Amino acid sequence: MIEPDQIIYLDNNATTRLDPAVVEEMLPFLTSYYGNPSSAYGFGAQVRDAIEVARERVAALIGAAPGEIIFTSGGTESSNSALHSALQLQPARRHLVTTAVEHSATRRHCEQLAAAGCEVTIVGVDHEGAIDLDVFAQALRPDTAIVSAMWANNETGVLFPIAELAELARAKRVPFHTDAVQAVGKIPIRASDLPLNFMSLSAHKIHGPKGVGALYIQRHSAFRPSLFGGGQEGDRRPGTENVAAIIGFGKAADLASSFLAEEAGRVRHLRDDFESQIFARVPEAVVNGDRSNRLPNTSSLSFPGVDSAALLLLLDRYGVCCSAGSACLTGSLEASHVLRAMHLDEATLRSSVRFSFSRFNDGTDVARAAEIVGRVVEQLRVQSRSNPSVVRVA
Ligand code: PLP
Numbered sequence: 140m141i142e143p144d145q146i147i148y149l150d151n152n153a154t155t156r157l158d159p160a161v162v163e164e165m166l167p168f169l170t171s172y173y174g175n176p177s178s179a180y181g182f183g184a185q186v187r188d189a190i191e192v193a194r195e196r197v198a199a200l201i202g203a204a205p206g207e208i209i210f211t212s213g214g215t216e217s218s219n220s221a222l223h224s225a226l227q228l229q230p231a232r233r234h235l236v237t238t239a240v241e242h243s244a245t246r247r248h249c250e251q252l253a254a255a256g257c258e259v260t261i262v263g264v265d266h267e268g269a270i271d272l273d274v275f276a277q278a279l280r281p282d283t284a285i286v287s288a289m290w291a292n293n294e295t296g297v298l299f300p301i302a303e304l305a306e307l308a309r310a311k312r313v314p315f316h317t318d319a320v321q322a323v324g325k326i327p328i329r330a331s332d333l334p335l336n337f338m339s340l341s342a343h344k345i346h347g348p349k350g351v352g353a354l355y356i357q358r359h360s361a362f363r364p365s366l367f368g369g370g371q372e373g374d375r376r377p378g379t380e381n382v383a384a385i386i387g388f389g390k391a392a393d394l395a396s397s398f399l400a401e402e403a404g405r406v407r408h409l410r411d412d413f414e415s416q417i418f419a420r421v422p423e424a425v426v427n428g429d430r431s432n433r434l435p436n437t438s439s440l441s442f443p444g445v446d447s448a449a450l451l452l453l454l455d456r457y458g459v460c461c462s463a464g465s466a467c468l469t470g471s472l473e474a475s476h477v478l479r480a481m482h483l484d485e486a487t488l489r490s491s492v493r494f495s496f497s498r499f500n501d502g503t504d505v506a507r508a509a510e511i512v513g514r515v516v517e518q519l520r521v522q523s524r525s526n527p528s529v530v531r532v533a
Contacts, residue, residue: 146458147504147511151344152293152321152437152495153462157387158346164390165348168383176380177371186382193389200392201319201338202329203355209372210385213352214320214341215244218287220354220365220376221316221337222248225285226257227363232284234258236313238270238299239480244339245287245318246476257284267429268297268481275304279311286315290322290338294477294493295428296437298322302333309334314360320344320352324395325403325434336360342384346497347391351384402498407435409496413505414438420513427478427491436496439478441487445519450492453515459508461494 174182176190198205211217237249239261253259260278264270286308290301301317308315316337324345338355356362368377417424427439447463474488
């Protein structure tokens, strides 16, 4: 078992450490305040009130009204239910539009919908990970049930112009969903200023607990739930609430709101510093994706000539946590579908590693990680030069 204090955690797009203040706020709801929020007596009502505070906090983080937030089991469920709802409510519309770089939460769902008879148009991206607005507009049709486009890419951090995309969809009367799981808490978001219908959020990417998220449903947007049963969440997401997790999500959202401006600047500085130190040690390293239009915490780098699986294995031995492609792809030999969609050459694809930072990182993490990465890259280069067919990590 690796002790947490021995690692350098640079995989914050996979998940984040719980903020101790979040744990503190959750604990009473795991011990003393165990009432069912639906119960009529005061002991239940107290819990119900606490959930409403959490809802207000999550709504405030994305500039929405509390009534526009429903709690779910996470980003995956939120995105699934937005797409499901659109198809249920518009039986004559059997076409969906999405992009080539979505997280598997959307990508796999769309594959499954295509297998079930829907038509899915996948809009590609360019070398920098950017989407072409004209190509996107042309993909929208009278029978398009919904568009699903992510706000920030989990692998490269590249941001899509969500306001413009949503505007184009609205002009054609197509509902718009954005997977904002990676964007929330890292860049300012004001849902009320945007022509969005649905937005997916997840707590564990913002120092909240795992297994809880939210779906923003714009107040005038029709929604049909995927689950049926008790009337919780205004009948839009039935099932007894995951109370402590929701309370934790609320606290994490509140912290994210108060730290956002300062944190984004500090984390950007750490990320940029890390990249500078990497380039000083490995001048051939390249940044994948548009450097000027990406999340402040994400660095997708390729080290040509170095196999990313071997690199990850060695970095793991030195306690550096980072990832190649998205977390769920790790362990598979498939190169990242995101980097492939960006038409990167095979050498760049096979040597990519994602580092992602958070407010719990500091300059020491950056300096230690950059030194270790530089050393390990050099070690693997020497090995592959001496025997190009063998990559030894022993
Ligand atoms: N969407 C994106 C962009 C993500 O990065 C993730 C998590 O990795 C998800 C959706 C899934 O969220 P959750 O783990 O809360 O289901």
